[in-house]
Amino acid sequence: MQDNYQIVLGIVGCGDISNVHGNAVLKTGGVRFAACCDLNGERAKKWAETYACERCYTDYMEMLRNEKLHGIVLATWPNQHVEQIRNCAEAGIKNILCQKSLALTGAEAMEIKKIVDEYGIYLMEGFMYRHHPAISKLERLIAAGDTGPVDNVRAVFSDYDAETESAEDLSRNWRQRKECGGGIPYDFACYAVNACGHFSGGLPVRVYASGGVSEKYDIVNRLYGHIEYDNGCVGIIESSKKSSFSQELQISCAHSILNLPLSWTVYEEVTVTETRRSEWAKLHHNTYGIEKNDAYTSEMQNFAGVIRGEESPQMPLHETIVNIFVIEALVKSIYEKKIIDIELPAELKKAFKAK
Numbered sequence: 001m002q003d004n005y006q007i008v009l010g011i012v013g014c015g016d017i018s019n020v021h022g023n024a025v026l027k028t029g030g031v032r033f034a035a036c037c038d039l040n041g042e043r044a045k046k047w048a049e050t051y052a053c054e055r056c057y058t059d060y061m062e063m064l065r066n067e068k069l070h071g072i073v074l075a076t077w078p079n080q081h082v083e084q085i086r087n088c089a090e091a092g093i094k095n096i097l098c099q100k101s102l103a104l105t106g107a108e109a110m111e112i113k114k115i116v117d118e119y120g121i122y123l124m125e126g127f128m129y130r131h132h133p134a135i136s137k138l139e140r141l142i143a144a145g146d147t148g149p150v151d152n153v154r155a156v157f158s159d160y161d162a163e164t165e166s167a168e169d170l171s172r173n174w175r176q177r178k179e180c181g182g183g184i185p186y187d188f189a190c191y192a193v194n195a196c197g198h199f200s201g202g203l204p205v206r207v208y209a210s211g212g213v214s215e216k217y218d219i220v221n222r223l224y225g226h227i228e229y230d231n232g233c234v235g236i237i238e239s240s241k242k243s244s245f246s247q248e249l250q251i252s253c254a255h256s257i258l259n260l261p262l263s264w265t266v267y268e269e270v271t272v273t274e275t276r277r278s279e280w281a282k283l284h285h286n287t288y289g290i291e292k293n294d295a296y297t298s299e300m301q302n303f304a305g306v307i308r309g310e311e312s313p314q315m316p317l318h319e320t321i322v323n324i325f326v327i328e329a330l331v332k333s334i335y336e337k338k339i340i341d342i343e344l345p346a347e348l349k350k351a352f353k354a355k
Contacts, residue, residue, distance in 0.1 A: 007031045007304050010067055012060045012084060013075035014038035014047035017099060020128075021073050022051035024300035031304050035067045060084070064091035071095030071307060077174045078181030082108050089119040095307050097299075099126045101186035101327070102320050109324035110345060116317065122306055124313050125320040127194055129264045131298035134290040137272050138251060138258055142199070147274070148254025153199045154236040155192030156248040157264055161241040163216050176217045183219035185327050189239035191264045193326050196227055196235025197319060199251050203230045203352055204326045206341045209333040212242070225330045237330070268292055318351040 007030060011018055014036055025031050037057040038044040044056035057063040064087065072093050074084055078101045088096055102125045103109040116123050129135060141147055165172040174180040175187050197204065209225035222242055227235035238246075249263040256276045274286040305311030322344065329340040344352075 007070045007307055008034045009071050010035040010063055010069045011073040012037050014043045018075040020296040024297040027297045028300045035063050037063045074098040078104055078186050082111055085112055086115050089115050089121055094121055096123045097126055097303050101190045103324050104181050105328050106325040109321040113321055123317055124315050127315050128295040128299045130315045131302055132266055132295040133293050134260055134270050134272055137288055147256045150233055150253050152234040152252045153196040154250040155195045156238040156246050157188040157191050158240040158243040159245045167216050178219050184221050184223055184239050184241055185331050189223045192237045192239055194323050195249055197323055200229045200233035200235055202233050204342050205230050206339055207329045207333055208339045209330040211334045
């Protein structure tokens with residue numbers, strides 16, 4: 001494509017998370033939002049005015065019919081994604097950036113994959129942290145080989161929720177609404193699962209999890225999980241709405257331990273620490289400062305780069321789909337209080353091994 005090729009996008013959902021995508025497009029050259037949609041017409045109008053968006057809608061199907069778009073951002077709830085992705089595909093949309101969690105079950109994720117394959121779509125789940133230079137630094141340190149093989153990955157994402165909203169209030173945040181895909185597995189823990197899968201380098205074979213369910217909202221609000229991978233690596237998940245704020249990623253390798261103390265929503269400078277044993281019970285620390293970076297803008301730049309054929313996706317779809325199977329198994333393990341084996345479809349295993 002020509003250097004001056006402009007990518008024209010639409011967005012579905014003008015809630016809080018949509019603002020990071022609006023800002024990201026304003027900072028990304030050659031990309032603009034031509035249309036936005038929200039059931040709340042006033043909110044859609046305000047969003048359009050804020051982010052130099054030309055037209056606003058209250059019906060995304062009408063938007064799809066009227067607009068000539070190169071891509072769509074789905075800033076919507078997890079339970080809506082299958083239907084919306086299908087409708088976008090049937091309307092001729094070829095590029096979709098979809099907020100996490102992409103789906104609620106492995107079956108839904110495979111249904112989405114079928115749509116993607118049938119219509120030849122580029123679909124990327126919105127895990128912005130994968131586009132942050134701190135994650136790239138961890139990847140480079142491991143790839144260099146000095147750390148030795150990865151043994152285990154520990155990932156934490158917690159923040160206290162006082163549960164002050166009424167359970168009868170259907171306008172409360174989707175994260176507290178089971179029918180929308182709310183609950184910590186699809187909001188916080190999905191980041192931790194994604195990181196464990198990415199840095200383990202293997203396919204998940206079984207999980208065990210303990211946790212809790214909110215009596216008020218009937219959603220899983222605590223998840224402590226153990227994931228086994230086919231290459232022997234282990235993933236350890238800690239995610240709770242009953243614990244104070246914590247985000248941490250620790251990768252334990254044969255010769256060193258890598259630590260990122262703030263891992264998912266990184267808005268300021270951050271430090272990657274590599275810890276090695278210099279002699280018995282004596283540790284040596286190497287620190288790597290990572291400059292401030294807007295991961296959402298980096299995500300949008302990667303999305304645009306893939307559309308133009310200039311880049312590969314930082315968040316490949318096959319990893320996303322595997323993650324959904326793991327999340328589903330972890331939730332099942334909490335409810336059934338037993339180890340859950342993960343049976344991945346053969347086509348998914350093939351795609352994972354190929355890449």
